[in-house]
Amino acid sequence: MKAYLAIFRMRLKMETQYRGAVIGGVFCQMFFGLILVALYRALYAGRPQALPLSSVITYVWLQQAFFRMVLSSDGDLADKIRTGAIAYDLCRPLNLYGYYYLRAMAMKLMGSLLRAIPMLVLAILLPDGWGIAAPQSLPHLLAGLFGLLLGLLCVCALENITMAITMRTLDSRGMQAMLNLLMMILSGNILPLTLFPDSWQKVITLLPYAQLLDAPIRLYTGEWALSQFPRVLCIQGAWIVFLVALGLYFWRQNQKRIVLQGG
Amino acid sequence: MSYIDVQNLSKSFTLRKKREKGKLLREKTEIQALKEISFSIGEGELVGYIGPNGAGKSTTVKILSGILTPDGGSARVGGLIPWKERKRHVQRIGVVFGQRSQLWWDVPIMDSFQLLRDIYRVPEDQYKKRLSNLTDALDLGAIMKTPLRQLSLGQKMRAELCGSLLHGPGLLFLDEPTIGLDAVSKLALRDFLKEENEKKGTTILLTTHDMEDIAALCSRVMVLGHGKKLFDGQLSHLLSRYDTVRVIEVRYGSGILPPLPDCCRMERNGENYRITYEPEKMPTAQLLSLLQGAGEIRELTAQPQNIDHMIAAMYKEMDL
Amino acid sequence: MDTVKLYLKSMKMLLRSQMQYPASFIMQTIAQIVMEGGEMMAVLLIIDRFDTLHQWTGGNLLFFFGMMSVTFYLTECFGRGVTGAFPSLVRSGHLDTFLLRPRGVLTQVLCHAIDPRRIGCIGVGVISLILGSRQSAVIWTAGKALLFLESILFGSMLILGLFLIEAIFCIHSVKSIEVVNALTYGGRSACQYPIDIYPRPLRILFTAVAPFALVLHVPSAFILDKPIYSLPGFAAFLCPAAGAAFFLLMYGLFRKAMTYYRSTGS
Known part of the structure; x- marks a missing residue:
């Protein structure tokens, strides 16, 4: 348990060391957020939608603030896979799945917390119609936060599976780029999922990608009533169980394969 | 020009x-x-x-x-x-x-x-x-x-x-x-x-x-x-200016070399000895007679010091 | 002329060496198509939901999107030395080698790299342009075709100029380049859509500072027969020159920066 906590502490320390990069990143993300808000304001001016504009703007800001969670950023592990150094790790008597799972989580959590807090403060300070709106109610906020946590568990499990798969392919960069992109589109980063055609949304919102940010944001803005919360929890929970089981299976297979080959 | x-x-x-x-x-x-x-x-x-x-x-x-x-x-x-x-x-x-x-x-x-x-x-x-x-x-x-x-x-x-x-x-x-x-x-x-x-x-x-x-x-x-x-x-x-050191390598058929004065440095590898000395402090003739007294010499070579050592000595003296 | 020949020869050589790994090339090109395809899909979905944006129809929006993506990725394809490889050139000390040859540094930087995978993105952009032009029922004339090419050419110069800022920062070994990236990539994102939909500060930024609006939007609007900024027709032919001016300014600063270059010592 102590060792696992240390992973988080190390990560936080690393992130705070690169203050310049964090400040630059916040600036960049704010700028992109402003451009997107300006675009949706212009679109809404011509043709208002059922979903209020303020919800879309809030959606944009929350997406920007937690951008780091979307991006798979474990370049270290990807390098290890590319160079084959991962073979050493696979031979160690460690629960590697657990280790890399927590590593991915620490990276996403610590990396985005440092950026999300200043960004959300800035987004609150923006003038009316530009900034982030308050949550529907306190229970909505709590439901959103809880959903975010479960969504994170879900995405980390997903990432571990993609890692396990890329471990088997030789040139993983193209694969990685494509999976990253799938994540960006299907999590609502490029275009809020709420603006996708309604028929598509029925399917997309069920996918694991949507669990990370889309579902929590909809709970936060109140687009989904609190009565939907149990349904969201069920979907997230089911994905977590399924994805973790699948990931464990893949990692075991990889480990076996490499031990059989004798490293 | x-x-x-x-x-x-x-x-x-x-x-x-x-x-x-x-x-x-x-x-x-x-x-x-x-x-x-x-x-x-x-x-x-x-x-x-x-x-x-x-x-x-x-x-x-x-x-x-x-x-x-x-x-x-x-x-x-x-x-x-x-x-x-x-x-x-x-x-x-x-x-x-x-x-x-x-x-x-x-x-x-x-x-x-x-x-x-x-x-x-x-x-x-x-x-x-x-x-x-x-x-x-x-x-x-x-x-x-x-x-x-x-x-x-x-x-x-x-x-x-x-x-x-x-x-x-x-x-x-x-x-x-x-x-x-x-x-x-x-x-x-x-x-x-x-x-x-x-x-x-x-x-x-x-x-x-x-x-x-x-x-x-x-x-x-x-x-x-x-x-x-x-x-x-x-x-x-x-x-x-820095070529002050000589090296003698000697191989004995029998006998063991006794300890030499402090101004000589000796490295031993089985029967082979390598002695680094400064002729200014230890005249070569004196060293040779010491060596000869120790036993039956099979082989002996004398050479100037390795150029890298000289440069190292020079850098050291120039405080680099 | 001699320089152009050198550039073409270098490109040929680089292409040949990259094609030594065809599987990797194909895989990464597909990834690029998916990437840019995803961006285009976002535009299509927006059109599906909102139909129009101010005075612009869906076809118009596709045309603007295509303009940006063709221009941007052509620049990244042929100007990769500046747009992607420069930081590593400085770090590895390769820039030293360029200074040892009797040619301009920028020429050699451009001759150093090509990114043929971008052909995927450019392809998506071209499709978007064709769809946009069809749906907008553009009547092409020789003048419009000329303007189209001019816009892409000067647009590339503008984008190259923006990446030169990053290079200048790099020469002075400044690490936090996110601010510059915000202008370059932010400009790409924002100016996929016509400038007149944005509020004043953003309009000023992308007209007067990083003149995407002058280089890409004014000509595009002319081609679509919906002039913006209430400018007369001939202005559409003049405005793109702002891209060249921007490039020349940055090129001057780049040369100035090179005199402060301190090579990474051994």
Whole structure:
């Protein structure tokens, strides 16, 4: 348990060391957020939608603030896979799945917390119609936060599976780029999922990608009533169980394969 | 009128330190890489340029080849100021960095050479002539169609040399050209450089840590330390000042060498002994009689000290 | 002319060396198509939901999107030395080698790299342009075709100029380049859509500072027969020159910066 906590502490320390990069990143993300808000304001001016504009703007800001969670950023592990150094790790008597799972989580959590807090403060300070709106109610906020946590568990499990798969392919960069992109589109980063055609949304919102940010944001803005919360929890929970089981299976297979080959 | 003329050349770099805790601004430290050095080199000379790491050798070469702009002082190479008339200047020089390649990694070296021909605007007939000469002299014929990345270190260095001489430069800067090469490649490279210097009259400035290179090629050496020129003259003059130690190796058929006086250093390897001593403190005749008294000598060789040791002694004395 | 020949020869050589790994090339090109395809899909979905944006129809929006993506990725394809490889050139000390040759540094940087995978993105952009032009029922004339090419050419210069800022920062070994990236990539994102939909500060930024609007939007609007900024027709032919001006300014600063270049010492 102590060792696992240390992973988080190390990560936080690393992130705070690169203050310049964090400040630059916040600036960049704010700028992109402003451009997107300006675009949706212009679109809404011509043709208002059922979903209020303020919800879309809030959606944009929350997406920007937690951008780091979307991006798979474990370049270290990807390098290890590319160079084959991962073979050493696979031979160690460690629960590697657990280790890399927590590593991915620490990276996403610590990396985005440092950026999300200043960004959300800035987004609150923006003038009316530009900034982030308050949550529907306190229970909505709590439901959103809880959903975010479960969504994170879900995405980390997903990432571990993609890692396990890329471990088997030789040139993983193209694969990685494509999976990253799938994540960006299907999590609502490029275009809020709420603006996708309604028929598509029925399917997309069920996918694991949507669990990370889309579902929590909809709970936060109140687009989904609190009565939907149990349904969201069920979907997230089911994905977590399924994805973790699948990931464990893949990692075991990889480990076996490499031990059989004798490293 | 000398070919390279350097007067009071200075260059300093500012290093930004990592920000310390609680301090708003990063501290800066200034490092003086070159402190007003002056020298001149005549056309057709082959000069060795030595000094410990960080002495400012590379900085000098980079200024003279037009990469860096100095802070003060002047330098002229063949009448041109390198950093001001860069394009005209580099047309007439060749540079080889031992650890850095100027050829293209993934393509056959032949293609690299052709691109260099276009970059330097070498007329076709001259290019053909030079290429065939260099191919012979550097024995490149068999590897012309091989990509650079597949070549051995020695082959790479030969290809680099060819690339830097295709435009027929009158001046060649070499920065550690023999680093990492095996003995055969090293000797071949030295022969080539010697010939290039003697037959074609190419002026060469050779920066290296390999004293064997210097001893084999250069009659004149310049020693640089802490950004200052410490010595400029014949290698033999330099060495005679530090050539104070001799080495005797002796092999016994039987008998054991008793402990020697403190001023001698003894290393033992089975029956073989290696004794390092200073004839000033321990006369050779006295040492020999000690050795002879110890037992039946099978073999004995006497030699001057390794040149690297001499240079190390020199650096130590100069407080480098 | 000689320089152009050198550039073309270098490109040919680089292409040949990259094609030594065809599987990797194909995989990465597909990834690029998916990437840019995803961006285009976002535009299509927006059109599906909102139909129009101010005075612009869906076809118009596709045309604007195509203009940006063709221009941007052409620049990244042929200008990769500046747009992608430069920081590593400085770090590896390769820039030293360029200074040792009797050619301009920027020429050699451009000759150093090509990114053929971008052909995927460019392809998506071209499709978007064709769809946009069809749906907007553009009547092409020789003048419009000329303007189209001019816009792409000067647009590339503008983008190259923006990446040169990054290079200048790099020469001075400044690490936090996110601010510059915000202008370059932010400009790409924002100016996929016509400038007149944005509020004043953004309009000023992308007209007067990084003139995407002058270089891409004014000509595009002219081609679509819906002039913006109430400018007369001939202005559409003049405005793109702002891209060249921007490039020249940055090129001047780049040359200035090179005199402060301190090579990474051994």
